[in-house]
Amino acid sequence: MTFKFKKVGKATIRNPILIEGLPGIGNVGKIAADFIVDSLKAKKIYEVYSYNFPHAVFVNEKNLVELPVIDMYSARVKGQDLLLLVGDIQPIDEVSCYEFCDGVLDLVEKYNCKEVITIGGIGLQDIPTDPMVFCTANDPKMVKRYHSPKLRTDIHGVVGPIIGVSGLLVGLAGQRNISSIAFLAETYGHPNYLGIKGARAVLEILNKHLKLNLDLQQLDEEIGKIEKEIKTKIRQIESLQKGSSKKSVETNYIG
Known part of the structure; x- marks a missing residue:
């Protein structure tokens, strides 16, 4: 198994626009895409699993484990179908990133995807x-x-180079004659900083051009909740990354 796209829901999808927002600099893309999913009450239709995701599980607020997974949601706004690619992780290396992006494009081509939008951040000092x-x-x-x-x-x-899914999707989509654009918002380049203002700036543009009818005031009101949820995942991922570089067994995880 390289990447398994497990279908978990049904939806009638025609000529969709794909919007990607995965973790990255300032988590700008993740914040923006997650907000769209929640605001539009999007329906989950695919879960993506892989051996090329981090070799760990997350412990959720119910004290139960969750495998690393990337989800694809579906929504419709004023007759336009949207596919939303969200998650808490990205593929862990260069080859996996290429394979993942090709897998995503293979999937959305089946629905005659007409456009790809990716969201990321530009790290500042x-x-x-x-x-x-x-x-x-x-x-x-x-x-x-x-x-x-x-x-x-x-x-x-x-x-410089746009690294990760947000960059590769745009480039690889072009090889398939799928028009694609990347939105990159300025944010602070610290790994624990959340670029909520940058995400909001991107959402303002998408809200206008895609007529999403998003209430961005709600994003302002939910900043505390968003920060808590994302920072919890950041700490778990950082622990995983530190642990993977050590051969000794640490006491803060089992495995």
Whole structure:
């Protein structure tokens, strides 16, 4: 098993737009995509499992274990179908990331996916008070479509390579003639910092262009809850990463 896409729900999906938001710098993508899932009451249709995910389980608030998993949800807004790719992890190495992205694109092509949107962060040395959002795409028409006074397109020289799923999906989608765009919001580059302001800035753009009818005031009100949930997962992942580099058995995990 490289990546297993387990179907867990049914939905009629035609010509969807895929929106990806997985953990990364400032967790900008995760915060934004999770908020869309919750706001639209999206339905889970796939769970993705793999031997290429971290070799551990998470302990949830019910004191039960959960395997590392990435989920795909479905929602419909004003006749437009959306697929939302969310989760608490990313593939652990370069080859796995390529295989995962190809697997995702294989799946969404079955539904005649017409567009891919990815969300990530740009790490800064200081906390931005008013984060700017940059974009890049595999098709200039996508940049034109999402034009906004708050969106910067002069990204060359601002960032280096876009690492991980948020970058690869855009590049690999282009090989399949699927138009794709990446939104990258400024955020503080510390691993424990949550880029909620950056996520909000991206959501404002998507809310306008996709007519999602999101109540962003609700995001402001739920900041405390979001921080608690994500920081708990960050601590668990950091413990896993530290543990995997040691051969001795530590007392804070079993395995």
